[in-house]
Amino acid sequence: MIPGVSIYEILTVTTLLFFIGIYGFVTRKNLISILLSVELMLNAVAVNFVVINKYLYPDMLQGVYFSVFIIAVAAAETALAISIIINLYRLATSVEVKATETMKY
Amino acid sequence: MDFSSLLLMRHEFVLTAILLLMIVGEIFVSEKNKKNLVFLGIILFAIHTAIGLLPLADGTLFGGMFKTTILTHFFKSVLNIGVLILLLQSGDWLRDKVAGQQKASEFFILIFSSLLGLYFMISAGDFLMFYIGLELSTLPITALAAYESLKQKSSESGVKLILSAALASGTSLFGITMMYATSGSLFFDAMTITASNLTILGFLMFFAGLAFKISLAPFHFWTADVYEGAPISVASYLSVISKGAAAFVLMILLFTLFRPLESIWINLMYGIALLTMFIGNLFAIRQQNLKRFLAFSSIAQAGFILLGLLSVDKLGATTIIYFIMIYVFSNLGAFGVVQAISNATGKENIDDYDGLYRTNPKLSLVMLLALFSLAGIPPVAGFFGKFFLFMAAASQGYYLLVFIGVVNVTIALYYYLLVVRAMFLRKSENSIPHFNSKPMMRLGLIITVLGILSLGLYSPLYEYIFEISNSIFKL
Numbered sequence: 185m186i187p188g189v190s191i192y193e194i195l196t197v198t199t200l201l202f203f204i205g206i207y208g209f210v211t212r213k214n215l216i217s218i219l220l221s222v223e224l225m226l227n228a229v230a231v232n233f234v235v236i237n238k239y240l241y242p243d244m245l246q247g248v249y250f251s252v253f254i255i256a257v258a259a260a261e262t263a264l265a266i267s268i269i270i271n272l273y274r275l276a277t278s279v280e281v282k283a284t285e286t287m288k289y
Numbered sequence: 290m291d292f293s294s295l296l297l298m299r300h301e302f303v304l305t306a307i308l309l310l311m312i313v314g315e316i317f318v319s320e321k322n323k324k325n326l327v328f329l330g331i332i333l334f335a336i337h338t339a340i341g342l343l344p345l346a347d348g349t350l351f352g353g354m355f356k357t358t359i360l361t362h363f364f365k366s367v368l369n370i371g372v373l374i375l376l377l378q379s380g381d382w383l384r385d386k387v388a389g390q391q392k393a394s395e396f397f398i399l400i401f402s403s404l405l406g407l408y409f410m411i412s413a414g415d416f417l418m419f420y421i422g423l424e425l426s427t428l429p430i431t432a433l434a435a436y437e438s439l440k441q442k443s444s445e446s447g448v449k450l451i452l453s454a455a456l457a458s459g460t461s462l463f464g465i466t467m468m469y470a471t472s473g474s475l476f477f478d479a480m481t482i483t484a485s486n487l488t489i490l491g492f493l494m495f496f497a498g499l500a501f502k503i504s505l506a507p508f509h510f511w512t513a514d515v516y517e518g519a520p521i522s523v524a525s526y527l528s529v530i531s532k533g534a535a536a537f538v539l540m541i542l543l544f545t546l547f548r549p550l551e552s553i554w555i556n557l558m559y560g561i562a563l564l565t566m567f568i569g570n571l572f573a574i575r576q577q578n579l580k581r582f583l584a585f586s587s588i589a590q591a592g593f594i595l596l597g598l599l600s601v602d603k604l605g606a607t608t609i610i611y612f613i614m615i616y617v618f619s620n621l622g623a624f625g626v627v628q629a630i631s632n633a634t635g636k637e638n639i640d641d642y643d644g645l646y647r648t649n650p651k652l653s654l655v656m657l658l659a660l661f662s663l664a665g666i667p668p669v670a671g672f673f674g675k676f677f678l679f680m681a682a683a684s685q686g687y688y689l690l691v692f693i694g695v696v697n698v699t700i701a702l703y704y705y706l707l708v709v710r711a712m713f714l715r716k717s718e719n720s721i722p723h724f725n726s727k728p729m730m731r732l733g734l735i736i737t738v739l740g741i742l743s744l745g746l747y748s749p750l751y752e753y754i755f756e757i758s759n760s761i762f763k764l
Contacts, residue, residue: 206460215452218452229462236470240470241474247475253420254462257421265448265452268431268432271435284448287442287513
């Protein structure tokens with residue numbers, strides 16, 4: 185609990201963060217930036233869990249544990265995505281979305 | 290402390306042991322003998338499948354995080370049989386083409402971890418276990434989609450799969466936080482779902498994540514591209530095993546946890562079923578590549594599965610599980626033939642199949658049976674699966690939707706018969722020459738053919754599923 189800050193303010197910030205992530209996912213042209221946008225979404229979710237746990241249900245730790253797992257899984261996801269993107273870069277010498285347009289419709 | 294209750298996780302333990310054994314084998318087996326690891330993996334998995342058929346008690350573990358009932362036990366065996374057929378079909382490809390690059394055991398390790406994730410997802414008793422299972426099943430399969438690291442298409446499909454999977458899981462997690470905020474718990478048993486606005490929004494976002502995995506209509510855009518670029522066995526794993534498991538989990542969650550929201554999700558399923566059937570079928574008509582063709586046909590099949598969800602009782606649950614079982618066999622048959630031909634000649638287009646019956650009569654008969662079963666033509670199993678699904682939807686009075694479903698079956702029949710026409714009626718100067726399938730591929734195809742021919746006519750199976758599907762409502 186942060187004194188003087190209500191749950192509404194924090195949830196507003198995390199929701200904004202989440203939708204900035206979605207906006208970035210849709211508009212970015214670079215695969216790495218798309219990956220960063222996804223990370224933004226996952227971090228928003230992790231903060232959300234901690235805040236809801238602390239403010240609404242402080243006697244249990246379910247949300248906090250969930251956020252720890254989200255961070256771990258997000259790290260694994262990023263590592264895998266980066267390695268696939270590096271492999272794509274070797275073949276197409278580009279990490280732009282345009283490099284992934286050989287298959288369409 | 291009594292460890293015997295851990296035996297409830299027998300499926301998971303045996304699979305983990307096999308997985309670790311494959312890692313040890315990868316480290317210690319010399320490069321010359323790496324090919325034999327393929328046999329080792331398949332034989333070990335066959336033993337695992339056999340052990341999985343033994344009966345297992347119901348129960349919960351870890352304070353309710355992990356649940357097993359007779360129904361989840363049965364469904365894990367269905368998944369095992371599906372994966373076993375898939376491994377048999379891809380065994381020759383692994384041994385002849387991949388083992389030379391020292392990558393064969395990776396395939397097994399990744400497929401087994403993904404299957405382990407599906408087990409946990411099926412048996413999950415709370416959202417944490419569910420999420421871990423979902424990610425454990427998705428991440429290895431994205432690595433496998435980018436498996437052929439020398440082909441740009443394969444990397445491309447890997448990138449598309451992992452980025453959209455991450456988006457889907459992020460969205461679904463945000464939905465889970467909303468439901469956590471309103472219900473105060475993450476355990477399915479302790480959650481009280483009431484139809485407040487926040488819960489409904491949370492449910493919709495959570496549903497989007499699962500719908501992505503089943504590739505239902507507004508969330509299907511990754512399907513065709515990923516299937517085309519990925520190796521064929523990975524595409525067939527995605528379309529059969531992971532889709533079937535996700536549909537099963539969706540059914541369990543809707544019928545138990547989200548039961549209080551029934552009046553809302555029934556309408557949602559109605560709309561999405563309509564959209565999915567039409568989009569899958571209409572886009573399948575214009576495909577030339579067989580992998581893309583099968584991708585859109587599997588989207589359409591997912592739309593049919595949703596028909597069973599409209600009847601929220603034993604009948605609906607039974608028909609869905611029965612349909613998924615038949616779908617496993619028919620789709621693996623179709624993918625198996627495509628893989629056999631692609632391995633021998635590298636051809637994947639429908640035009641290349643012109644005159645296939647003259648040169649390879651057996652393969653084209655298997656393909657014919659599989660396509661008939663997918664389309665739902667009476668003597669083969671697919672007909673009974675579709676028939677029961679329509680019956681479940683009709684029992685709740687959704688006659689218009691059933692009618693539209695039948696229209697869609699007719700459209701589907703048209704494009705399945707396009708392939709049949711190419712194989713049987715068209716003549717071609719340079720049709721695919723005759724070749725003999727390898728023994729493992731042959732065994733895999735024979736099992737699918739037996740399944741397609743016998744499952745529909747063997748009625749005690751349906752009655753057995755009907756009996757055990759009671760256990761859903763006791764979860």
